[in-house]
Amino acid sequence: MTTVVTQEIPLVDLKAQYATIRDEVRAAIDEVLESMQLTIGPNVRAFDQEFASYIGTKHSIGVGSGTDALQLAIRACGVSPGDEVITVSHTFFATVEAILYASARPILVDVDERSMLMDPAAVANAITARTKAIIPVHLYGRTVDLKPLRQIAQDRNIAVIEDAAQAHGALLDDGTKAGAGGRVGCFSFYCSKNLGAYGEAGSITTNDDRLADELRALREHGQSTRYYHPVVGYNARLDEIQAAILRIKLRRLERWNDRRRALARMYNERLAGSGIVTPEIPADARRHVFYTYTVRVPGGRRDALRKYLGDRGIGTQIHYPVPIHLQQSAEFLGYRQGDFPVTERVAEEVLSLPMFAELTDEQLERVAGAVRDFMKAM
Ligand SMILES: Cc1ncc(COP(=O)(O)O)c(C=O)c1O
Numbered sequence: 001m002t003t004v005v006t007q008e009i010p011l012v013d014l015k016a017q018y019a020t021i022r023d024e025v026r027a028a029i030d031e032v033l034e035s036m037q038l039t040i041g042p043n044v045r046a047f048d049q050e051f052a053s054y055i056g057t058k059h060s061i062g063v064g065s066g067t068d069a070l071q072l073a074i075r076a077c078g079v080s081p082g083d084e085v086i087t088v089s090h091t092f093f094a095t096v097e098a099i100l101y102a103s104a105r106p107i108l109v110d111v112d113e114r115s116m117l118m119d120p121a122a123v124a125n126a127i128t129a130r131t132k133a134i135i136p137v138h139l140y141g142r143t144v145d146l147k148p149l150r151q152i153a154q155d156r157n158i159a160v161i162e163d164a165a166q167a168h169g170a171l172l173d174d175g176t177k178a179g180a181g182g183r184v185g186c187f188s189f190y191c192s193k194n195l196g197a198y199g200e201a202g203s204i205t206t207n208d209d210r211l212a213d214e215l216r217a218l219r220e221h222g223q224s225t226r227y228y229h230p231v232v233g234y235n236a237r238l239d240e241i242q243a244a245i246l247r248i249k250l251r252r253l254e255r256w257n258d259r260r261r262a263l264a265r266m267y268n269e270r271l272a273g274s275g276i277v278t279p280e281i282p283a284d285a286r287r288h289v290f291y292t293y294t295v296r297v298p299g300g301r302r303d304a305l306r307k308y309l310g311d312r313g314i315g316t317q318i319h320y321p322v323p324i325h326l327q328q329s330a331e332f333l334g335y336r337q338g339d340f341p342v343t344e345r346v347a348e349e350v351l352s353l354p355m356f357a358e359l360t361d362e363q364l365e366r367v368a369g370a371v372r373d374f375m376k377a378m
Contacts, residue, residue, distance in 0.1 A: 009354050009363045011315035012192045016358035017256075021248055025198075028244040035240075040220070043243035048203075050250055051187075054169075055179045057205040059212035062238030063219050066165040066188020069202040070098035072218045072236060073184040074133065076211050077159035079104045083132035087163075088118045089323040089335075090343040091137045094188075095163050096324050104132065106333065108325050110340040114280060116140070116294075116350070119342075120148035127152060133159040138167035138178045140279070140319070141194065141260075141291035146172055146181045159183045165202075168195040169257045171287035179205040184215075189246055194260070194291055195253050197242040256357035260290040263359055267293055270368035275299075275375045277349075292319055293355040301378055302351050308374045309353075314367055317352045 018025070032043065044062050052060035063069050079085060081103035087095050089108040099106040109122035118136045134153055136144035146160065153160050160182030164170070167178040168187060179185025189201035204215050214231075217224055222233030261281075268278045277296035281288055297305050306316050323343045325335035337344070353367055 006313055006366075008313035009315060009359075009367060011317050011352065011354050012356045013354075013358055014191060014196075014356075017356065020358070021252070024248050025245055028248060029241055032240045032244050038240050039237050041240045043240045043247060044238050047238070047243040047247050047250070050247060051203055052205060054250060054253070055177045055185065055205045057180045057185070058207045058209065059205065059215075061204045061206075061212060061215040061219060062243060063202045063204060063236045064238060065200045065236075066186060066190060066202040067094040067098055068219070068234065068236040069165075069186035069188070069204045070094060070135075070161070070163065071101050072215055072234065073161050073186050073204050074098055074102045074104070076214045076218060077133055077161060077183060079132045079159075082130070084128060084130040085133045085135060086123055086126050086131060087135040088137055088139075088343070089325045089340045090116060090320070090346055091139060091163070091324065092165070092320065093324065093327065094165075095135060095137055096330065099135070105130075106324075106330075107131070108333070108335065108340065110342045111346065113342050115142060115144075116342075116346050117142060117144045118149075120145065120152070123149060124152055127156070127158075131156070131158055133161050135161045135163050136182075137163040137165075138170055140294050141167050141170055141289040142279070142282070143167060143170045143172050143178050143181075143286050143288075147174075150182075161186065164205075165190075166193065166291040167289060168193065168291075169253055169287070170289040171285060173284060173286050175285040180207070183208060184211065189242070194257060194289055195246065195249055198245050199239075199242050201238050201242040201246060203238070257287075257289045259357040260355060261288065263355065263364055264288070264290045264293055266361070266364055267353065267368060270365070271295065271371060274372045275378075276371060290355055292317075292352040294319060294350050294352045296346070296349040297351050298349055299378075300348075301375075302349055304378075305371065305374050306351060309367070309370055312370050314370060315354055318347075318350060319352050320350075321347055323347050 165188035185205040218233040222231035
């Protein structure tokens with residue numbers, strides 16, 4: 001009897017990507033180490049320029065993480081203790097953490113049923129005289145429609161801060177890149193992202209010269225010139241090794257994103273009619289870059305499907321199982337179960353399937369086949 005050994009298919013395969021850039025990355029790291037210029041130096045300066053040019057903004061300010069990016073952006077936009085900042089409950093925790101770092105009050109809103117992104121009507125209802133900023137989150141690599149948000153924000157001097165941590169290279173409805181559509185854009189280069197460092201890193205993009213200067217000071221302890229600190233800042237520097245790696249990866253980002261989108265189209269075709277709700281691929285100028293390929297599994301079957309796939313060596317993830325308004329640490333905000341019905345339903349139904357540029361057609365067929373088999377048997 002022969003045993004068929006089926007290879008595991010992880011949610012994200014960082015080793016497969018590394019294999020394609022290993023020599024270049026090692027040479028770049030070596031060069032940084034030989035130079036011993038380890039913090040803001042030639043690579044950070046070059047990456048800041050290259051990333052700004054890619055996003056289409058005047059400035060990019062490399063920082064230590066996506067959370068740093070949000071924290072500094074919120075501060076630079078003048079959010080003060082007691083101010084209100086509107087964002088969604090269906091996001092990664094850091095979006096709200098960064099608001100709390102400023103001692104501001106997060107005002108959470110529900111998401112739209114189809115896109116699972118910020119509902120502009122809910123934002124309009126949440127505006128008060130204390131609203132200082134709105135943070136739309138381009139979750140999963142799909143962009144929020146910023147037009148209505150800009151309209152709401154414009155007349156009231158409210159800042160639109162894009163959380164583009166999951167949307168490197170995604171396009172807004174007017175064809176500009178995510179991160180170039182608000183006052184500031186915040187990116188994470190966490191290792192699994194479409195553009196991921198080999199450690200922690202992030203960036204803030206903006207067209208505003210004054211804000212850019214302030215952000216550059218804030219990332220280095222608020223100093224204007226060395227050891228002169230007109231404001232109290234942070235240690236939020238991007239390091240040279242990460243910047244050197246990001247420069248190598250940035251050159252491949254468009255190609256990797258194209259492959260992600262092709263894979264998403266294949267998944268959608270293979271899963272059509274299976275009972276799974278597949279993600280919409282916008283038909284207009286917007287470009288979804290599929291940081292995750294996240295489906296909805298209705299009828300309370302999500303966790304069983306996850307186990308079924310796990311038993312067959314297929315990695316999945318739930319982005320995210322507990323909405324912010326129901327997190328233990330957010331209890332003091334006073335929200336309750338039932339406050340955001342769409343968000344709560346989404347949290348029970350979402351499941352992310354393997355998605356990374358190196359995923360092969362055969363691997364995708366295996367995942368889609370397993371999902372279809374499970375759904376048929378139910
Ligand atoms: C939507 C969102 N916001 C913020 C962050 C925070 O980024 P980081 O982990 O780089 O601090 C992440 C990253 O994981 C994210 O997905």
